[in-house]
Amino acid sequence: MRSHDRGANGSVYRKGPLQLRRDQIPATTSDERLLSGADGAGWLHSDPWRVMRIQSEFVEGFGALAEVGPAVSVFGSARTPAGSPDYLIGEAVGRGLAEAGYGVITGGGPGIMEAANKGASEAGGLSVGLGIELPFEQGMNQWVDLGVNFRYFFARKTMFVKYAEGFVVLPGGFGTFDELFEALTLVQTHKVTEFPIVLVGVDYWSGLLEWLRGPVLGRGMIAAADLDLIHLVDGADEAVRIVCERGAELRAAEQAAVEEATRAEREASESAVS
Numbered sequence: 001m002r003s004h005d006r007g008a009n010g011s012v013y014r015k016g017p018l019q020l021r022r023d024q025i026p027a028t029t030s031d032e033r034l035l036s037g038a039d040g041a042g043w044l045h046s047d048p049w050r051v052m053r054i055q056s057e058f059v060e061g062f063g064a065l066a067e068v069g070p071a072v073s074v075f076g077s078a079r080t081p082a083g084s085p086d087y088l089i090g091e092a093v094g095r096g097l098a099e100a101g102y103g104v105i106t107g108g109g110p111g112i113m114e115a116a117n118k119g120a121s122e123a124g125g126l127s128v129g130l131g132i133e134l135p136f137e138q139g140m141n142q143w144v145d146l147g148v149n150f151r152y153f154f155a156r157k158t159m160f161v162k163y164a165e166g167f168v169v170l171p172g173g174f175g176t177f178d179e180l181f182e183a184l185t186l187v188q189t190h191k192v193t194e195f196p197i198v199l200v201g202v203d204y205w206s207g208l209l210e211w212l213r214g215p216v217l218g219r220g221m222i223a224a225a226d227l228d229l230i231h232l233v234d235g236a237d238e239a240v241r242i243v244c245e246r247g248a249e250l251r252a253a254e255q256a257a258v259e260e261a262t263r264a265e266r267e268a269s270e271s272a273v274s
Contacts, residue, residue: 053151057150057152060148061130061148061155061156061158061159062162065128065146065163068103068105068128068163069103069126070101070102070103070165070247071105071128071164071165072102072103072104072105072164072165072166072167072243073106073160073161073166073167073179073183074090074093074094074097074105074112074116074167074169074170075106075107075112075167075168075169075172075175075176075179075180076090076111076112076113076115076169076170076172077111077170077173078107078110078111078113078172079110079111080110080111080112080115080171082110082114082115086112086115086201087111087114087115088115089170089235089236090111090112090114090115090119091115091116091119092119092236093115093119093168093170093200093239093240094115094116094117094125094127095119095122095123096119096236096239096240097120097243098120098121098124098126098127099123100243100244101125102165102166102243102247103120103125103126104116104117104119104120104126105128105160105163106128106129106130106144107129107130107131107132107156107175108128108129108130108131108141109131109139109141110141112171112172113129114141114142114143116168117129117143120143121145126146127146128144128145128146129141129144129146129147129148130148130150130156130159131147131148131149132149132156133150133151157179157182160179160183161183161186161192164195165193165195165247165250166195166196166198166243166246166247167180167195167196167197168200168239169198169200170200170201171200171201171204171205180197180199183195184226184229184230187229188222188226188229196243196247197229197230197231198231198232198239198243199231199233200233200235200236201234202232202233202234205232209230209232212227213227
Protein backbone atom coordinates (compact mmCIF):
# COMPACT_ATOMS: atom_id res chain seq x y z
CA MET A 1 0.00 0.00 0.00
CA ARG A 2 1.40 3.35 -1.01
CA SER A 3 0.33 5.09 2.18
CA HIS A 4 2.38 2.74 4.40
CA ASP A 5 5.70 3.80 2.93
CA ARG A 6 4.79 7.45 2.94
CA GLY A 7 3.44 7.41 6.46
CA ALA A 8 6.47 5.69 7.92
CA ASN A 9 8.51 8.88 7.96
CA GLY A 10 5.71 10.99 9.43
CA SER A 11 4.71 12.61 6.14
CA VAL A 12 1.37 14.38 6.06
CA TYR A 13 -1.41 13.76 3.54
CA ARG A 14 -4.17 16.34 3.19
CA LYS A 15 -7.61 15.24 2.06
CA GLY A 16 -9.84 18.29 1.96
CA PRO A 17 -9.93 19.60 5.54
CA LEU A 18 -8.41 16.38 6.91
CA GLN A 19 -4.75 15.84 7.78
CA LEU A 20 -3.69 12.18 7.69
CA ARG A 21 -0.56 10.16 8.51
CA ARG A 22 0.63 6.54 8.35
CA ASP A 23 -2.14 3.95 7.88
CA GLN A 24 -4.81 6.65 7.58
CA ILE A 25 -3.39 7.80 4.24
CA PRO A 26 -5.70 6.54 1.43
CA ALA A 27 -4.39 4.46 -1.46
CA THR A 28 -6.26 6.59 -4.04
CA THR A 29 -7.03 10.28 -4.53
CA SER A 30 -10.47 11.89 -4.73
CA ASP A 31 -9.97 12.51 -8.46
CA GLU A 32 -9.06 8.86 -9.02
CA ARG A 33 -12.15 7.64 -7.19
CA LEU A 34 -14.39 10.11 -9.01
CA LEU A 35 -13.14 9.08 -12.46
CA SER A 36 -13.07 5.34 -11.80
CA GLY A 37 -15.77 3.30 -13.54
CA ALA A 38 -15.04 0.12 -11.63
CA ASP A 39 -17.83 0.44 -9.06
CA GLY A 40 -20.68 -0.32 -11.48
CA ALA A 41 -23.93 1.14 -10.16
CA GLY A 42 -22.24 2.25 -6.94
CA TRP A 43 -22.04 5.78 -8.33
CA LEU A 44 -25.80 6.11 -7.77
CA HIS A 45 -25.09 6.18 -4.05
CA SER A 46 -21.72 7.93 -3.91
CA ASP A 47 -21.74 10.50 -6.72
CA PRO A 48 -24.58 12.71 -5.40
CA TRP A 49 -22.47 13.27 -2.29
CA ARG A 50 -19.43 13.96 -4.46
CA VAL A 51 -21.40 16.67 -6.24
CA MET A 52 -21.95 18.41 -2.91
CA ARG A 53 -18.24 18.13 -2.11
CA ILE A 54 -17.30 19.53 -5.53
CA GLN A 55 -19.76 22.37 -5.06
CA SER A 56 -18.22 23.19 -1.71
CA GLU A 57 -14.75 23.41 -3.29
CA PHE A 58 -15.98 26.00 -5.77
CA VAL A 59 -17.79 27.98 -3.07
CA GLU A 60 -14.77 27.95 -0.76
CA GLY A 61 -12.40 28.85 -3.60
CA PHE A 62 -14.56 31.72 -4.84
CA GLY A 63 -14.97 33.01 -1.30
CA ALA A 64 -11.25 32.88 -0.52
CA LEU A 65 -10.09 34.51 -3.76
CA ALA A 66 -12.88 37.00 -4.52
CA GLU A 67 -10.90 39.97 -3.17
CA VAL A 68 -7.46 39.01 -4.48
CA GLY A 69 -7.49 41.84 -7.04
CA PRO A 70 -5.31 41.86 -10.17
CA ALA A 71 -3.25 38.67 -10.21
CA VAL A 72 -1.15 36.49 -12.51
CA SER A 73 -0.89 32.70 -12.44
CA VAL A 74 2.67 31.35 -12.57
CA PHE A 75 3.20 27.72 -13.61
CA GLY A 76 6.31 25.54 -13.55
CA SER A 77 7.89 22.36 -12.25
CA ALA A 78 7.70 21.24 -8.63
CA ARG A 79 11.02 19.44 -9.22
CA THR A 80 13.13 22.54 -9.84
CA PRO A 81 15.89 22.71 -7.17
CA ALA A 82 16.09 25.78 -4.98
CA GLY A 83 18.85 28.10 -6.14
CA SER A 84 18.94 26.73 -9.70
CA PRO A 85 18.79 29.17 -12.67
CA ASP A 86 15.10 28.42 -13.31
CA TYR A 87 14.31 28.85 -9.61
CA LEU A 88 16.01 32.25 -9.55
CA ILE A 89 14.06 33.34 -12.63
CA GLY A 90 10.86 32.21 -10.89
CA GLU A 91 11.76 34.37 -7.91
CA ALA A 92 12.40 37.33 -10.18
CA VAL A 93 9.06 36.82 -11.95
CA GLY A 94 7.20 36.75 -8.64
CA ARG A 95 9.07 39.80 -7.38
CA GLY A 96 8.53 41.76 -10.60
CA LEU A 97 4.80 41.01 -10.70
CA ALA A 98 4.39 42.02 -7.05
CA GLU A 99 6.26 45.28 -7.63
CA ALA A 100 3.95 45.95 -10.58
CA GLY A 101 0.90 45.58 -8.32
CA TYR A 102 -0.12 42.02 -9.17
CA GLY A 103 -0.83 39.17 -6.80
CA VAL A 104 0.94 35.92 -7.70
CA ILE A 105 -1.00 32.64 -7.90
CA THR A 106 0.81 29.29 -8.02
CA GLY A 107 0.05 25.67 -7.19
CA GLY A 108 1.52 26.31 -3.76
CA GLY A 109 4.09 23.51 -3.94
CA PRO A 110 7.90 23.42 -4.16
CA GLY A 111 10.17 24.26 -7.11
CA ILE A 112 9.06 27.03 -9.45
CA MET A 113 5.87 27.51 -7.45
CA GLU A 114 7.85 28.16 -4.27
CA ALA A 115 10.20 30.48 -6.14
CA ALA A 116 7.39 32.67 -7.50
CA ASN A 117 5.61 32.76 -4.13
CA LYS A 118 8.88 33.68 -2.43
CA GLY A 119 9.61 36.50 -4.85
CA ALA A 120 6.13 37.93 -4.45
CA SER A 121 6.10 37.62 -0.66
CA GLU A 122 9.52 39.19 -0.18
CA ALA A 123 8.48 42.09 -2.44
CA GLY A 124 5.44 42.74 -0.24
CA GLY A 125 2.88 41.40 -2.73
CA LEU A 126 0.07 38.91 -2.23
CA SER A 127 1.34 35.33 -2.57
CA VAL A 128 -1.41 32.77 -3.27
CA GLY A 129 -1.12 28.97 -3.34
CA LEU A 130 -3.74 26.57 -4.72
CA GLY A 131 -2.80 23.15 -3.37
CA ILE A 132 -4.02 19.76 -4.59
CA GLU A 133 -4.50 16.33 -3.03
CA LEU A 134 -1.85 14.05 -4.53
CA PRO A 135 -0.62 10.52 -3.76
CA PHE A 136 2.74 12.05 -2.84
CA GLU A 137 2.38 14.94 -0.43
CA GLN A 138 4.09 18.16 -1.50
CA GLY A 139 2.58 20.49 1.06
CA MET A 140 2.06 24.22 0.82
CA ASN A 141 5.35 26.08 0.63
CA GLN A 142 6.25 28.53 3.41
CA TRP A 143 5.93 31.60 1.17
CA VAL A 144 2.19 31.26 0.58
CA ASP A 145 0.20 34.00 2.34
CA LEU A 146 -3.22 32.79 1.20
CA GLY A 147 -3.56 29.05 0.60
CA VAL A 148 -6.52 26.99 -0.58
CA ASN A 149 -6.37 23.18 -0.78
CA PHE A 150 -8.42 21.28 -3.36
CA ARG A 151 -9.41 17.65 -3.80
CA TYR A 152 -10.26 18.01 -7.50
CA PHE A 153 -8.01 19.24 -10.29
CA PHE A 154 -10.85 20.78 -12.29
CA ALA A 155 -11.99 22.96 -9.39
CA ARG A 156 -8.43 24.10 -8.78
CA LYS A 157 -7.82 24.84 -12.47
CA THR A 158 -10.93 27.03 -12.55
CA MET A 159 -9.41 29.21 -9.83
CA PHE A 160 -6.13 29.55 -11.75
CA VAL A 161 -8.05 31.01 -14.68
CA LYS A 162 -10.89 32.93 -13.02
CA TYR A 163 -8.66 35.11 -10.85
CA ALA A 164 -5.73 35.68 -13.24
CA GLU A 165 -5.09 38.44 -15.75
CA GLY A 166 -2.18 36.62 -17.33
CA PHE A 167 -0.19 33.40 -17.30
CA VAL A 168 3.57 33.07 -16.97
CA VAL A 169 4.89 29.56 -17.68
CA LEU A 170 8.38 28.46 -16.68
CA PRO A 171 9.95 25.06 -17.51
CA GLY A 172 7.90 22.16 -16.23
CA GLY A 173 6.50 18.71 -16.99
CA PHE A 174 3.09 17.19 -17.68
CA GLY A 175 1.25 19.31 -15.10
CA THR A 176 2.74 22.50 -16.51
CA PHE A 177 1.89 21.42 -20.08
CA ASP A 178 -1.68 20.74 -18.99
CA GLU A 179 -2.03 24.20 -17.45
CA LEU A 180 -0.40 25.86 -20.46
CA PHE A 181 -2.64 24.23 -23.06
CA GLU A 182 -5.76 24.75 -20.96
CA ALA A 183 -5.00 28.48 -20.82
CA LEU A 184 -4.27 28.54 -24.57
CA THR A 185 -7.51 26.74 -25.38
CA LEU A 186 -9.60 29.08 -23.23
CA VAL A 187 -8.05 32.17 -24.80
CA GLN A 188 -8.21 30.74 -28.34
CA THR A 189 -11.92 29.91 -27.99
CA HIS A 190 -12.72 33.24 -26.29
CA LYS A 191 -13.88 31.56 -23.11
CA VAL A 192 -11.72 34.07 -21.25
CA THR A 193 -10.38 37.51 -22.13
CA GLU A 194 -7.27 37.44 -24.32
CA PHE A 195 -4.85 37.58 -21.43
CA PRO A 196 -1.13 37.25 -22.17
CA ILE A 197 0.47 33.80 -22.08
CA VAL A 198 4.23 34.07 -21.62
CA LEU A 199 6.69 31.19 -21.88
CA VAL A 200 9.97 31.84 -20.06
CA GLY A 201 13.01 29.94 -21.34
CA VAL A 202 13.91 30.03 -25.04
CA ASP A 203 16.02 26.87 -24.92
CA TYR A 204 13.31 24.92 -23.13
CA TRP A 205 10.24 25.96 -25.14
CA SER A 206 11.67 26.45 -28.66
CA GLY A 207 11.20 22.80 -29.62
CA LEU A 208 7.53 22.92 -28.67
CA LEU A 209 6.97 26.07 -30.70
CA GLU A 210 8.79 24.62 -33.70
CA TRP A 211 6.44 21.63 -33.57
CA LEU A 212 3.41 23.93 -33.38
CA ARG A 213 4.66 26.03 -36.31
CA GLY A 214 5.58 22.90 -38.29
CA PRO A 215 3.29 19.85 -38.45
CA VAL A 216 0.51 21.26 -36.24
CA LEU A 217 0.07 24.44 -38.28
CA GLY A 218 1.03 22.72 -41.54
CA ARG A 219 -1.77 20.17 -41.23
CA GLY A 220 -4.31 22.84 -40.36
CA MET A 221 -4.79 21.82 -36.72
CA ILE A 222 -4.40 25.44 -35.61
CA ALA A 223 -4.50 28.82 -37.34
CA ALA A 224 -1.43 31.00 -37.80
CA ALA A 225 -3.06 33.64 -35.58
CA ASP A 226 -3.24 31.14 -32.71
CA LEU A 227 0.54 31.23 -32.43
CA ASP A 228 0.35 34.95 -31.70
CA LEU A 229 -1.26 34.08 -28.38
CA ILE A 230 2.12 32.83 -27.13
CA HIS A 231 4.99 35.12 -26.12
CA LEU A 232 8.43 33.50 -25.78
CA VAL A 233 10.98 35.31 -23.62
CA ASP A 234 14.24 34.45 -21.90
CA GLY A 235 14.04 36.47 -18.70
CA ALA A 236 11.79 37.68 -15.91
CA ASP A 237 11.86 41.38 -16.80
CA GLU A 238 10.50 40.81 -20.29
CA ALA A 239 7.81 38.45 -19.00
CA VAL A 240 6.62 41.02 -16.46
CA ARG A 241 6.72 43.79 -19.07
CA ILE A 242 4.46 41.85 -21.45
CA VAL A 243 1.95 41.13 -18.69
CA CYS A 244 1.89 44.77 -17.57
CA GLU A 245 1.52 46.17 -21.08
CA ARG A 246 -1.33 43.83 -21.94
CA GLY A 247 -2.98 44.55 -18.61
CA ALA A 248 -2.85 48.29 -19.33
CA GLU A 249 -4.39 47.70 -22.77
CA LEU A 250 -7.23 45.62 -21.33
CA ARG A 251 -7.99 48.17 -18.61
CA ALA A 252 -7.98 51.00 -21.16
CA ALA A 253 -10.37 49.05 -23.40
CA GLU A 254 -12.63 48.30 -20.45
CA GLN A 255 -12.69 51.95 -19.42
CA ALA A 256 -13.49 53.04 -22.98
CA ALA A 257 -16.36 50.54 -23.11
CA VAL A 258 -17.77 51.87 -19.84
CA GLU A 259 -17.54 55.46 -21.08
CA GLU A 260 -19.22 54.54 -24.37
CA ALA A 261 -22.04 52.75 -22.56
CA THR A 262 -22.53 55.77 -20.27
CA ARG A 263 -22.58 58.13 -23.24
CA ALA A 264 -25.12 55.97 -25.11
CA GLU A 265 -27.34 55.77 -22.01
CA ARG A 266 -27.18 59.53 -21.55
CA GLU A 267 -28.06 60.20 -25.20
CA ALA A 268 -30.96 57.76 -25.03
CA SER A 269 -32.24 59.48 -21.89
CA GLU A 270 -31.98 62.95 -23.46
CA SER A 271 -33.72 61.73 -26.60
CA ALA A 272 -36.60 60.31 -24.56
CA VAL A 273 -37.05 63.62 -22.71
CA SER A 274 -37.09 65.70 -25.89
